Amino acid sequence: MHKGEVIAEKGNILIVDDKLANLKVLESTLEQQGYRVRKAINGSMALMGATAEPPDLVLLDIKMPDMDGYEVCQKLKSHPKTTEIPVIFLSALDDVLDKVRAFNVGGIDYITKPFQTEEILVRVQNQLQIRHLQRQLQAQNQHLSELNQELTRSNQELEQFAYVVSHDLKQPLQVILGFAKLLHKDHQASSESKLTQGLAQIVKSSTRMQQLIDDLLAYSRVGAKNLELQLIDCNIVLTQVLEDLQVTIQDSQATIDYDSLPTVLADETQLTELLQNLICNAIKFCPQERSPHVKISAQQQDREWLFEVRDNGIGIAPDNCDRIFQMFQRLHNHSEYPGTGIGLATCKKIVERHGGRIWVESEFGKGTSFYFTIPVSI
Numbered sequence: 144m145h146k147g148e149v150i151a152e153k154g155n156i157l158i159v160d161d162k163l164a165n166l167k168v169l170e171s172t173l174e175q176q177g178y179r180v181r182k183a184i185n186g187s188m189a190l191m192g193a194t195a196e197p198p199d200l201v202l203l204d205i206k207m208p209d210m211d212g213y214e215v216c217q218k219l220k221s222h223p224k225t226t227e228i229p230v231i232f233l234s235a236l237d238d239v240l241d242k243v244r245a246f247n248v249g250g251i252d253y254i255t256k257p258f259q260t261e262e263i264l265v266r267v268q269n270q271l272q273i274r275h276l277q278r279q280l281q282a283q284n285q286h287l288s289e290l291n292q293e294l295t296r297s298n299q300e301l302e303q304f305a306y307v308v309s310h311d312l313k314q315p316l317q318v319i320l321g322f323a324k325l326l327h328k329d330h331q332a333s334s335e336s337k338l339t340q341g342l343a344q345i346v347k348s349s350t351r352m353q354q355l356i357d358d359l360l361a362y363s364r365v366g367a368k369n370l371e372l373q374l375i376d377c378n379i380v381l382t383q384v385l386e387d388l389q390v391t392i393q394d395s396q397a398t399i400d401y402d403s404l405p406t407v408l409a410d411e412t413q414l415t416e417l418l419q420n421l422i423c424n425a426i427k428f429c430p431q432e433r434s435p436h437v438k439i440s441a442q443q444q445d446r447e448w449l450f451e452v453r454d455n456g457i458g459i460a461p462d463n464c465d466r467i468f469q470m471f472q473r474l475h476n477h478s479e480y481p482g483t484g485i486g487l488a489t490c491k492k493i494v495e496r497h498g499g500r501i502w503v504e505s506e507f508g509k510g511t512s513f514y515f516t517i518p519v520s521i
């Protein structure tokens with residue numbers, strides 16, 4: 144550590160006095176104690192110096208030509224950059240020190256001349272200590288208010304989450320309950336076909352509810368688990384995803400093209416889930432008369448990798464491009480295109496946890512491109 148740094152840490156003091164002799168005495172007393180001292184011989188110099196580089200404390204003579212100490216203090220207190228700097232007034236014994244005025248304009252203490260070294264040092268040290276504690280308190284308050292904001296945000300998210308979860312889980316549960324009651328009531332008199340119908344409905348609704356719960360759990364796992372970041376070759380992840388989707392790809396007669404993909408710093412499970420969701424959507428949201436054609440590519444742009452998953456599917460109307468990333472936002476009903484509406488909300492969470500962005504560009508009826516970015520690993 145340099146000598147200068149030690150001095151700067153102890154305190155940076157501005158002395159304002161029109162008498163050179165006073166300035167010298169104070170300067171040497173304070174410098175000997177390791178303070179960094181600056182001097183000003185009048186009010187305008189003091190204001191200029193204090194706004195250019197705000198000191199930790201100002202020692203301010205009251206009786207000065209042109210601008211007296213009260214006025215300098217008032218000006219310091221009215222400038223946002225200097226308003227919090229403590230000011231100790233200096234006054235000669237024979238001056239008429241208007242103490243009330245000194246405190247009213249924002250002074251925090253006063254010292255009378257001729258100076259007593261001990262007294263100066265104690266008063267200076269006290270004020271610097273108070274200032275230091277004030278700063279600490281401000282920093283802690285700031286930190287607390289940031290934490291508070293974060294807490295409010297996550298509480299709101301949780302509230303909304305709880306609402307949509309209960310809302311969407313309720314519907315299949317009502318169906319299950321309804322049919323179960325019916326079967327129970329009609330038990331003796333029921334015909335074979337009524338029983339089969341009811342049971343089929345129960346199985347369908349339970350399966351949907353199970354899917355909803357699985358997807359919700361996958362979504363909440365993204366936020367709950369710590370990211371396990373490691374260098375991941377996206378080509379390997381993609382090969383795995385395509386292998387897992389083999390049956391879907393064959394059934395839909397989809398063609399999947401891809402460029403060579405980069406290696407990125409990511410959580411492998413989450414990256415897999417992200418690509419899987421986007422490719423699944425690209426295959427699923429395709430009109431019956433077309434075979435899905437999906438292209439996956441990536442290119443470097445500045446400090447990030449820009450990935451694209453493009454399809455030739457049904458497209459998305461411009462008005463809906465933002466809301467599909469919200470939980471349970473689906474543009475079609477379940478019988479038309481099955482799904483729970485959690486996939487893209489999960490993708491968004493995964494991308495944002497990796498420090499990237501995700502968005503969509505689409506031509507309605509023709510096809511869609513989902514883009515996401517991942518910061519380039521160093």
Ligand SMILES: Nc1ncnc2c1ncn2[C@@H]1O[C@H](COP(=O)(O)OP(=O)(O)OP(=O)(O)O)[C@@H](O)[C@H]1O
Nearest residue numbers: 424425428458467473474482483484485486487511
């Ligand atoms: N490639 C796409 N082409 C057209 N529409 C899409 C595409 N991807 C998503 N969408 C629209 O956005 C909605 C939300 O997508 P998301 O993946 O979150 O839900 P989902 O696929 O319906 O259900 P799941 O939770 O099973 O993924 C979809 O229901 C669909 O309307």
Ligand SMILES: [Mg+2]
Nearest residue numbers: 424482486487
């Ligand atoms: Mg989906």
